[in-house]
Amino acid sequence: KNQVEQSPQSLIILEGKNCTLQCNYTVSPFSNLRWYKQDTGRGPVSLTIMTFSENTKSNGRYTATLDADTKQSSLHITASQLSDSASYICVVTSGGSYIPTFGRGTSLIVHP
Amino acid sequence: GAVVSQHPSRVICKSGTSVKIECRSLDFQATTMFWYRQFPKKSLMLMATSNEGSKATYEQGVEKDKFLINHASLTLSTLTVTSAHPEDSSFYICSAPIGTFEAFFGQGTRLTVV
Numbered sequence: 001k002n003q004v005e006q007s008p009q010s011l012i013i014l015e016g017k018n019c020t021l022q023c024n025y026t027v028s029p030f031s032n033l034r035w036y037k038q039d040t041g042r043g044p045v046s047l048t049i050m051t052f053s054e055n056t057k058s059n060g061r062y063t064a065t066l067d068a069d070t071k072q073s074s075l076h077i078t079a080s081q082l083s084d085s086a087s088y089i090c091v092v093t094s095g096g097s098y099i100p101t102f103g104r105g106t107s108l109i110v111h112p
Numbered sequence: 113g114a115v116v117s118q119h120p121s122r123v124i125c126k127s128g129t130s131v132k133i134e135c136r137s138l139d140f141q142a143t144t145m146f147w148y149r150q151f152p153k154k155s156l157m158l159m160a161t162s163n164e165g166s167k168a169t170y171e172q173g174v175e176k177d178k179f180l181i182n183h184a185s186l187t188l189s190t191l192t193v194t195s196a197h198p199e200d201s202s203f204y205i206c207s208a209p210i211g212t213f214e215a216f217f218g219q220g221t222r223l224t225v226v
Contacts, residue, residue, distance in 0.1 A: 041222060043118065043205050043217035043218050089156075099146070103155060
């Protein structure tokens with residue numbers, strides 16, 4: 001069964017600090033992994049997309065890594081801002097399918 | 113960039129009435145759209161896959177007659193919650209894939225049934 005597990009479930013950090021969110025998956029065959037940011041009451045917005053051959057991808061202060069061998073990904077947020085407070089969702093899609101498998105998300109709260 | 117527009121963003125309706133939610137792909141064609149439901153602090157749960165010109169594919173446990181899906185054109189899919197009840201209150205989100213690697217989400221619809 002395809003599964004995506006995220007940790008931690010929630011995280012509170014101070015503004016300006018860095019943090020790393022984790023994503024482990026069992027989706028097979030693997031096609032791509034995406035990280036989304038979802039603000040409360042809004043639809044998810046794409047942060048990064050990585051395919052099998054990509055190890056790291058950055059989008060501003062967001063850097064995602066992918067280890068396809070261990071089936072792990074991380075999302076690193078640098079110099080956090082109050083606006084980073086949101087849920088971060090890891091989504092993995094298997095080869096040949098449009099239907100993705102969603103992680104439960106990590107709720108990040110950035111305090112001033 | 114490609115955008116998916118979902119409307120309305122919020123709706124309050126009385127029990128027993130029906131509510132229609134629209135999902136439009138802007139500047140791209142979407143032969144497939146996904147409809148999700150999200151409970152508070154939970155992940156998105158796929159309800160059904162909408163296919164242009166054919167019947168939608170529903171996930172197990174989702175009532176077809178309760179959640180009517182119509183994908184009438186390459187840019188519009190609708191979800192109608194029929195005979196709504198308070199337990200149908202939730203956050204509904206649509207998504208349209210582009211190619212294999214990307215999918216754009218609508219802004220979501222907060223449905224409250226009173």
